[in-house]
Amino acid sequence: MKYDFFKIEKKWQKYWLENKTFKADNNSVKPKYYVLDMFPYPSGSGLHVGHPLGYIASDIVSRFKRSKGFNVLHPMGFDSFGLPAEQYAVKTGQHPKKTTEENVARFKDQLDKLGLSFDWDREIKTSDIGYYRWTQWIFLKLFNSYYDHRLKKAQPIEKLKIPKNLNEKEIESFIDSRRLAYVDTIDVNWCEELGTVLANEEVVGGLSERGGFPVIKRPMKQWVMRITDYADRLLDDLSELDWPEPIKLSQKNWIGKSVGAEIKFYIDNNFIEVFTTRPDTIFGATYLVLAPEHPLINQITTDEYRKSISEYVEQASKKSDLERQENEKNKTGVFTGSFALNPISNEKIPVWISDYVLFSYGTGAIMAVPAHDERDNEFAKKFDLKIIKVIDGGNKDECYTGNGSLINCGKYNGIDNIKFKSIVIEELESKNKGTKTTNYKLRDWIFTRQRYWGEPIPIIYDGNKKKALEFGDLPLELPEVESYLPTNDGLSPLARNNDWVNISINGKNYLRETNTMPQWAGSCWYFLRFIDPDNNNEFANKDLIKYWMPVDLYIGGAEHAVLHLLYARFWHKVLFDLDYVSTTEPFKKLVNQGMILGNSAFAHRIKNTNDFISFDMIKDEKTQKIHVDVSFVDEKNRLNIERLKQKNPEFNDVNFIKGESFYVSRDIEKMSKSRYNVISPDDICKRYGADTLRMYEMFLGPIEQSKPWNTAGISGVFSFLNKFWNLFHRNEEFYVSDDQPSDEVLKIYHKTVKKVANDIDKFSFNTCISSLMICVNELKSQNCKSKKILEPLLILISPFAPHLSEELWELMGNKKSISAEPFPEHDERYLVESSYDYPISFNGKRRFNKKFNLDLNEKEIEKEILLDDQTKKYLTDNSIKKIIIIKKKIINIVF
RNA sequence: GCCUUGGUGGCGGAAUUGGUAGACGCGCUGGAUUCAAAAUCCAGUUCUUUCGGGAGUGUGGGUUCGAUUCCCACCCAAGGUACCA
Numbered sequence A: 001m002k003y004d005f006f007k008i009e010k011k012w013q014k015y016w017l018e019n020k021t022f023k024a025d026n027n028s029v030k031p032k033y034y035v036l037d038m039f040p041y042p043s044g045s046g047l048h049v050g051h052p053l054g055y056i057a058s059d060i061v062s063r064f065k066r067s068k069g070f071n072v073l074h075p076m077g078f079d080s081f082g083l084p085a086e087q088y089a090v091k092t093g094q095h096p097k098k099t100t101e102e103n104v105a106r107f108k109d110q111l112d113k114l115g116l117s118f119d120w121d122r123e124i125k126t127s128d129i130g131y132y133r134w135t136q137w138i139f140l141k142l143f144n145s146y147y148d149h150r151l152k153k154a155q156p157i158e159k160l161k162i163p164k165n166l167n168e169k170e171i172e173s174f175i176d177s178r179r180l181a182y183v184d185t186i187d188v189n190w191c192e193e194l195g196t197v198l199a200n201e202e203v204v205g206g207l208s209e210r211g212g213f214p215v216i217k218r219p220m221k222q223w224v225m226r227i228t229d230y231a232d233r234l235l236d237d238l239s240e241l242d243w244p245e246p247i248k249l250s251q252k253n254w255i256g257k258s259v260g261a262e263i264k265f266y267i268d269n270n271f272i273e274v275f276t277t278r279p280d281t282i283f284g285a286t287y288l289v290l291a292p293e294h295p296l297i298n299q300i301t302t303d304e305y306r307k308s309i310s311e312y313v314e315q316a317s318k319k320s321d322l323e324r325q326e327n328e329k330n331k332t333g334v335f336t337g338s339f340a341l342n343p344i345s346n347e348k349i350p351v352w353i354s355d356y357v358l359f360s361y362g363t364g365a366i367m368a369v370p371a372h373d374e375r376d377n378e379f380a381k382k383f384d385l386k387i388i389k390v391i392d393g394g395n396k397d398e399c400y401t402g403n404g405s406l407i408n409c410g411k412y413n414g415i416d417n418i419k420f421k422s423i424v425i426e427e428l429e430s431k432n433k434g435t436k437t438t439n440y441k442l443r444d445w446i447f448t449r450q451r452y453w454g455e456p457i458p459i460i461y462d463g464n465k466k467k468a469l470e471f472g473d474l475p476l477e478l479p480e481v482e483s484y485l486p487t488n489d490g491l492s493p494l495a496r497n498n499d500w501v502n503i504s505i506n507g508k509n510y511l512r513e514t515n516t517m518p519q520w521a522g523s524c525w526y527f528l529r530f531i532d533p534d535n536n537n538e539f540a541n542k543d544l545i546k547y548w549m550p551v552d553l554y555i556g557g558a559e560h561a562v563l564h565l566l567y568a569r570f571w572h573k574v575l576f577d578l579d580y581v582s583t584t585e586p587f588k589k590l591v592n593q594g595m596i597l598g599n600s601a602f603a604h605r606i607k608n609t610n611d612f613i614s615f616d617m618i619k620d621e622k623t624q625k626i627h628v629d630v631s632f633v634d635e636k637n638r639l640n641i642e643r644l645k646q647k648n649p650e651f652n653d654v655n656f657i658k659g660e661s662f663y664v665s666r667d668i669e670k671m672s673k674s675r676y677n678v679i680s681p682d683d684i685c686k687r688y689g690a691d692t693l694r695m696y697e698m699f700l701g702p703i704e705q706s707k708p709w710n711t712a713g714i715s716g717v718f719s720f721l722n723k724f725w726n727l728f729h730r731n732e733e734f735y736v737s738d739d740q741p742s743d744e745v746l747k748i749y750h751k752t753v754k755k756v757a758n759d760i761d762k763f764s765f766n767t768c769i770s771s772l773m774i775c776v777n778e779l780k781s782q783n784c785k786s787k788k789i790l791e792p793l794l795i796l797i798s799p800f801a802p803h804l805s806e807e808l809w810e811l812m813g814n815k816k817s818i819s820a821e822p823f824p825e826h827d828e829r830y831l832v833e834s835s836y837d838y839p840i841s842f843n844g845k846r847r848f849n850k851k852f853n854l855d856l857n858e859k860e861i862e863k864e865i866l867l868d869d870q871t872k873k874y875l876t877d878n879s880i881k882k883i884i885i886i887k888k889k890i891i892n893i894v895f
Numbered sequence B: 001g002c003c004u005u006g007g008u009g010g011c012g013g014a015a016u017u018g019g020u021a022g023a024c025g026c027g028c029u030g031g032a033u034u035c036a037a038a039a040u041c042c043a044g045u046u047c048u049u050u051c052g053g054g055a056g057u058g059u060g061g062g063u064u065c066g067a068u069u070c071c072c073a074c075c076c077a078a079g080g081u082a083c084c085a
Helices: A005-019 A052-067 A083-092 A096-112 A129-143 A167-176 A228-239 A244-255 A279-284 A305-320 A321-329 A373-382 A417-430 A540-547 A564-579 A641-647 A683-686 A690-697 A711-727 A742-763 A767-779 A788-796 A802-811 A858-864 A869-874 A877-889
Strands: A032-037 A071-073 A145-148 A153-156 A180-189 A197-200 A216-227 A259-267 A270-276 A288-290 A333-343 A346-354 A365-368 A434-439 A459-462 A463-468 A503-505 A508-512 A553-557 A590-593 A594-606 A609-614 A625-630 A653-656 A664-671 A830-835 A840-842 A847-848 A853-854 A891-893
Touching: A005 A690, A005 A802, A032 A052, A032 A540, A052 A071, A052 A690, A052 A742, A083 A096, A096 A590, A129 A145, A129 A180, A129 A463, A129 A564, A153 A564, A216 A802, A228 A244, A228 A564, A228 A869, A228 A877, A244 A564, A259 A279, A259 A373, A259 A417, A270 A279, A279 A417, A305 A346, A305 A683, A365 A373, A417 A711, A503 A858, A564 A711, A690 A711, A690 A767, A690 A802, A711 A767, A711 A802, A742 A767, A742 A788, A767 A788, A788 A802
Parallel strands: A032 A071, A032 A553, A288 A346, A553 A590, A609 A653
Antiparallel strands: A145 A153, A180 A197, A180 A216, A259 A270, A259 A333, A259 A434, A288 A365, A333 A346, A459 A463, A459 A508, A503 A508, A594 A609, A594 A625, A594 A664, A830 A853, A830 A891, A840 A847
16 A cells, blocks of 8 residues: 555544544643744735744644543644734725735645644634624733732722822823823824835835835824733743743843943023933933933023024924934034033033934933943044043043942042942932933834724723723724725724714714724734633633633744734733732743745846856856846756746746756745745645654754745655555555564664653754654664554654554554554663773673673662772862763663 | 954854864765655764874964963954043
8 A cells, every 4th residue: 555645644634633633631630731833924926835843743642642642632723813814904995804804715725734733712813803802801911901000900990099189080190190001192104195104114114015105203192001010020931931031131232231320410490300220320420412302401591602503403303213313423412502510420411412322212311421331432532522531441442331439539439339339329319419220122012003904992082081991881882984995094994984983872972993903912912712612601710711821832023022922921910910810921932933045046147137047157248136036946056938938928038058058056935925925824735744743844844943935855754654554564565463573673662752752852853753753763773563563653753744644554453543542652771882991880890891781770870989098099079070970871771 | 452252174154162173054075765766764074194194273372281261462353432631
């Protein structure tokens, strides 16, 4: 019988679906294991071979954990609200819901062909009304909560203590100022030509990414999430997470906590408050700088300088953030004419304004210490301001940012600068001229989008007064609109539906909030809904949450290192504080899969001509590289010109200069449609089968690493699976024997069991497959057909090649699915060997050179092996210590 | 600039974390089978060599009986970040 992967895979995919083989049990005595993939946005272009990398890895872990006796939850869903479907709707008028549904169907179809062991009964889509109802519910929870800084947790808004003597309006604005979801007027990117608000990523150099139209900052009312209240907890709790260090680090940097002081510098009766992390350098503060947006500028500018200041302020307001950044090397600024009093040294120092100081960070003003800060140093040198060195160290004229003892600090000279930090803060606090403070880079999260295809915000307005919808009013369904474009006033498309916007409750008229939530909202809590997806009374049952959470393994791309993972952690902590979930963190272990890169092909066109020249013939010609579809190029980089012309008619009148063949050059790039280098998993499945694809993707290299796709190598894995299949056959017939396996075979078998179990735990799937290959080659050369070996070997390989193993499992006469089988145990005996040249004694009696066999377990070996006296004679004490360390590591398992 | 990760054959990548570098796979070479091809199987494959060896894990040092692995300096590549005081 030939290995007919097509028939086998179809059969078992159908079987798993019909029998719900991978249904996760909500009532189980087994230990639980929750494996989660970052759910995809169902884009129109379908999957390429890079997408399934993470899904295959998580599937292997799921299947492995099942065979290790865990109750595994491995769900999948779709992050189905989002921009592309909406843009497509704007272009074609087609409802995003329809596009989304089509794309989801296509994604599911493609995923199913890979034999992934999802529990599809738990599928969710963030755009389903039964789902976003609860997203809205969580929004209301945030709206109706505040952060209690004393208890360090969120509390229901009813518990908020309201100061006395406030009138009704003041009470309301006080409550609003504490809500975790609140409205604020914020500068957004507004593009007049496109009539829409753009995200920061959509603005390039002050122009819109699409069209290249000017973009201006414009204040608009936005919903904002008070994530900054959670900054400390989001930072501190990182330490308990088993996440890749770079991801933790980028979250840490994003939160950007810095401890320092706010210091008042008086100008007559006015004062300017600055933030600094280096209060110890206050004696070196020779001038102040305010951001151009600083509100005090008008008051402190003297008449003499008023003109130049207002010119500078106006210029700065026109600059985009990007333009400001470009000036990093060439700082600009203007003197205000005022002088401020240094509260410690009592020196009068000039006050400048400059756009190198950001209004949005700290107090929007700094004390400049040019001797010990690079930026201040640059500015001072350019405008010829005083530079006073107050910490000893570094070269004479260089800016020194390190530590040392104080100089030029009057009575404090000689003190260590780190000690001086607390001294100076104490002194400032006693004079009421400064306090110790902490600042964060993290900003509150702008939560609204002027879009159609997102969750409507369940808030209504009575004039400016906000009213939250009640639980019974949910879900607030997304209304139909005539056009998916934002209105000319920059309002969301929802504002186009007047019948929906104007509502009347008990005879009173209200207006609805027309903005929608950002795409992040749905992905902030989807892992909770998977636990109890059909619950109509709660977002998920509390006992079930307690059983399943936290997510034990979360696999996804590193592009979500900051935003998604930070937002999800934030919501989870709020839900924890309000007692809806049982863990402070949602994701215990995180693994980032690398990207699979495409191997692009380029034809070379001679510049300014329509002549294409074969890559091997290029000598001095200047050429341009043009992408050509990789499916028209063979392994030897020869281009099939006829097929290219058929598919891309623009090549019809091209003159191809070539020898026997036309050669292209190759380069590794990201996989994308526009680079014509996309390899679809469907094609690979058709030619080699899903099992081969799964194994090959894992065999390519470490899961975290980005690596180029190369279809040529897949034949190795394919022939391995064929060999494996043939192990179970003789003369084209299925055959296994009842023979006792030989010692040789047992040795390699036990070694493989141990290695596979270890390597899956370490996510080292490529080495796992290598050892399986070695094992199969060995069994083949030993001609081993023993059922005693082949049966457990099937269980070993089943996470990698599930269809093939199910088929062989059935041929062996088993009735149940192989996925229910326990993972085999392995025997351990040890061969101890040392590559070190000195003899080692065992039990104080026998001496060995280099190698000896022992029938011991690991612990016994550590205890029993000692160096004998004769050996010690040759060695120093230091070397003996080292040998004792070595002896632990020379243990080799063989059986 | 800063941070992070990495640099090993023609290629993807191993090396039990300090102990025979190059496992496993691709490719390539030779052979068997075949009328032939595909497929399959066997052998070889880091470089160099006067066939004794010699060199070799980005470069240069260091620690060690022993370094791909640890330490120092530098070079290169990829990703992230950007005047955060």
